[in-house]
Amino acid sequence: MSRQPTPAAPTLQVEGLSVAVRGGPALLRAVSLTVQPGEVRALVGESGAGKSMIGKAVLGVLPRGIEQTAGSIRLQDTALETLRSAARRQTVAAVASLIPQDPLTALNPSRRIGGQITDRLVRRLGWGAGDAQRRALELLDRVSIRDPERVMAAYPHELSGGMRQRVLIAAAFAPRPSLIVADEPTTALDVTVQKQILTLIRELQAETGTAVLFVTHDMGVVAKISQTVTVLFDGKVMEEAPTAQLLARPSHPYTRALIAATPRYTHPHEPLRPVPDELVARLRQEVAQDDAGSR
Template identity: 55%
Template sequence: MSAILEIDNLHVAIGAANVLRGVSLRVEAGEVRGLVGESGAGKSMVGRTIFGLLPSRAKITAGRVSFEGRDLLAMPGKQRRELLGRRIALIPQDPMTSLNPVRRISTQMVAVLQLHLKLSKRAARGRAVELLTEVAIRDPERVLDCYPHELSGGMRQRVLIAMAFACDPSLVIADEPTTALDVTVQRQVLQLVERMRRRHGAAILFVTHDLGVVAKICRSMTVLHAGRVLEDGLTADVLVKPHHAYTRALLAATPRADRPADALKPVPPALIESLWAEAHRLDQLAAARPT
């Protein structure tokens, strides 16, 4: 398989704080790779770097992000914007804050289709109806004329999934798309994302803190902590025989439907302290190297 996305030794700092420390990963064409870690691990920062949406104080201090063989970080802004939304798409975490609350769904979907596919307004609306039907929304014509607050959380997320796949992207960044949903709707959304991936032939970088989600849909996975990659490999191998103590601790802290009587074991504080100490030691070594 050929890599659609390659991140090599990516370092990002915000002021004096390092938030990504030498992150490297590959997403093969057509695969789903999970990017896993606790809150603050740096997962969403990886996606923000790909999309050029880093905070104003953030600075990329080293590394390369390559999409289909082209370095995104070295690409002129206009050329990069042409890729984003069309060849690289995003399913954001919170559908309520990601959709414009004062614009109808039709206005937002039509704008995406007209911008990237150069369709007429009428043709774009017709395509929007097709996309909403594809994500199993009943009465798509009515939904198009709704405002976001008139839809349930699950329906809003389906709209965002439809928008993400609207231009047949090669890569979709799914940034914890099930976090704001209840368990039943989460399952439906995961099935929908997988169905859309197969239909459109896209690769997915699935950002999540939920190892259960990774086990269901991800072929491979990368485990982050403090902006560092601690483990990387095929999901089946990592979950059955994890090499790093942090990965083993995450697994022990995950509820298991097949072992409901087992007590959950929180990640040991001593392990977290040692991981942060190692991260700070690496920061000091990097700062001491001559530039």
């Protein structure tokens, strides 16, 4: 009788994650989610829902004054809470990357593009300078940047917004990470460039098998990029499901409201339908009651 192969461990497993302002209100409330190898999981919700905070907690870059108060984060089966600060940073840097939201502020304006891609490979991951240079040129070419050698020698202000975002995508994929946190990477781009960037991320992800945690407020982006979705409101998970199932048969009223509020480019004259104020008020009341009950 043939032995069944052992299933691969999740790339990322978050269990009961709670994050709060030190001495103040909760920002994440017992969030649990799993990202399997090669999976793209979207985190969706309105501004302030806690989407980016999950990514920051995973990467260990929570803002000053904000702390993890409960739960666990396992990255490639390593419990990050068990590691000291330096070991945690080293572990995360070895297997995870970030594609940030704003390419202009994410890149150092005083440094050339090439060094900003190769630095992590050389200084933090121990690559040789020549290997890092070749990898950077290879990725810049792969993200459809013409004349990669010229771009390597350029400064960020010499590139367009779309080119800067392509540079950040190349930098994120360069170390061959197991996990990428993409924090609304198309928000600052126009619709045409946004579509190109989404296609590029999806193609690179499929080629490399990298798992992606994709933060967005846009259900249209969710439909294009992800296989599974976690819907958040006020730091709490409202619903999660495979993308096709959630878009076709959303079970939570907040999810249905988010889908209804998404503009349809096939209906340009259709009025916008914001999430109803009464629904938001009711959900906030439910969250507050849950908070009170857990004390």
